[in-house]
Amino acid sequence: MSGSGPTGGGHDSPAITLDEALARIRGALTPATLIERVPVRGALGRVLAETVTADRDVPLRDNSAMDGYALRHADALAGPLRIIGDALAGHPYGSAVGPGECVRIMTGGVVPAGADTVVMQEHCAADGDHLRVERCPEPGANIRRAGEDLPRGGTVLEAGRRLTAADLGVLASVGRAEADVRYRPRVAFFSTGDELRSVGQPLGEGDVYDSNRYTLHGMLSRLGVEAVDLGVVRDDPEELRRALNEAAHRADVILTSGGVSVGSADYVTTVLSEIGEIGFWRVSVKPGRPLAFGHIGGAAFFGLPGNPVSSMVTFTQIVAPALRHLSGETPRPPLRFTARCTNALHKKPGLLEFQRGMLASGTDGQPEVTPFGRQGSGILRSMSAADCFIVLPREGAEIGAGDPVTVEPFQGPLAL
Incomplete structure (x- = not known):
């Protein structure tokens, strides 16, 4: 993987598609072999x-699916049967059931030899040690078969x-x-930005609380990886260089949020190109277009956008599949299906878009989805209130109320 040139994904490279990004990442990462x-x-x-x-x-023996009587189906309606014993769960009846006989049996009890049917006790009338079957099921009914x-x-x-x-x-x-x-991959993660404060610290003019580390920690926990929180790193190239080198030393994967765009204080891709390798740094999705992927030594690097929704979208669509691959998990495409959209939507061509929506059953029982109001990449509440993505194609779309759209329910790292 080169950090420059036509295949290196430098700062002048065009955005690549989501499918191409996933393919490049899979080709660059080797799943864990340690067991x-x-x-x-x-x-x-x-x-x-x-x-x-x-x-x-499993189960090891034929056993009863309910409380009742084990008997020979051919005898069920022939006349009163003689109750010869009990078969309880963990306490089987030790002998065979012969003609005109039955055994009282409890759920989970082993069906005794000779019996081929269990009749629910509600469909029988017992009088002392005699039983009359009032309603007979099909042969073999109410038996869980061995294996x-x-x-x-x-x-x-x-x-x-x-x-x-x-x-x-x-x-x-x-x-x-x-x-x-x-083996569980170890992921070291941190946020970048002079404006970020940890929860509990006072906020100055222009400061905001760092929410990304909380959402990232939650999503990483859902994926079962070992997460190492390195806190907040200031917008300073030297501090960033030290943090990235420490993360590369401590983890298999480095995950940052913020600092991957082209602003005057966005240093992540610049420092990455100096101490590691950049594979690509823009993906044609919305929200979340500025996303960097590369390596620092033996550690894979993912630089997520700083906007909270962009960070979560790119994590679910790109980082989560990569971590599953590293973990040795068998790949599965995301669950997507069609739902009726309750509101009209307009989408410009160019980017694969993930809007947030709420799923429900319509009056006809068919799935329908309602977009969550404002879809800005900084509106984190849209991820909290929603339960799915509305996936809109790159080509653009004019969607009227009642038209079908593709939805992707929140699952895996976004599941409750």
């Missing part, structure tokens, strides 16, 4: 490094999956107490 074994309870949000197969059927959840030898979870709470339960169901997971 560690962790207890299943500590594996939430980690990326699985092994394909797990079942060494047993119907996971068959022995079948794939439980595939390598490259980011583990969810349900996945932890699935691992436990096949007797796994530990799991092999990928």
Whole structure:
């Protein structure tokens, strides 16, 4: 990767498309190969490094899906049946069910040999040790078959999956107490700007509180990476150089917000070109056009815009996929679908645009989306109030009220 020239993405290079940016980043980053074994309870949000197969059927035996009576379907309506015992969860009935017999069974109880159907207790009338079936289901009803959840030898979870709470339960169901997971990338991040103050500090004339480090910390936490907060760095080339070198020494990825435009106090790309390499620094998306990607030594660098919405948009669309790739996670395209737009929208051609919207079900049950009022890149509340992006194409569009638009629900680093 070169820091100058036609392929280097210097300050005079044109903006590239989002797809091209993602392809360049994937080509420049090598996923983690280090693996560690962790207890299943500590594996939430980690990326699985092994394909797990079942060494047993789950469930291990045919068992009842409800409280009732296990019997032979052929005997169900032939006359009173004799109740010969009980099958409780964890306490199976040890003998077979013969003609004219049944066993009282509880949910989860192993279906005894000879029985092929479970009748709900509400559909039976018991009198002492005799049972009359008042309503008979289909043969085989109300039985969970051995292996119907996971068959022995079948794939439980595939390598490259980011583990969810349900996945932890699935691992436990096949007797796994530990799991092999990928190394978590370490991300060092900081904000740049003389006007920024940390929460709790007094604000002077022209100062603002640094919100970006809070949103970035939250999104990084959602991705399960190890986050290192380096605070606020002033608009000074020497301070920025020291901070970037420290971050490169401490982390696999450096993430900054602010200072990547072309203003007189925007030094990030200049310092990056001196101590590292620039891959590109403009992407044709709105909000978030000024975004720098490169390397400092062995650490990847992402310079996000300083405007709060631009920072979050570029993180979700560019940084999050890159961190998933570094983590060894199997890539998945973002979930997008069509919804009816409640308001008219106008979009000029040139940039792929991510407006903020609120999803709901229309009176006909179909999804509809309402844009969030003002869409300025500094209106952070639009990200808090919204629950999706309205994705508008580069070519431009005139959208009338009721017209279809593409929406991308907030998920992953933006999910609640």
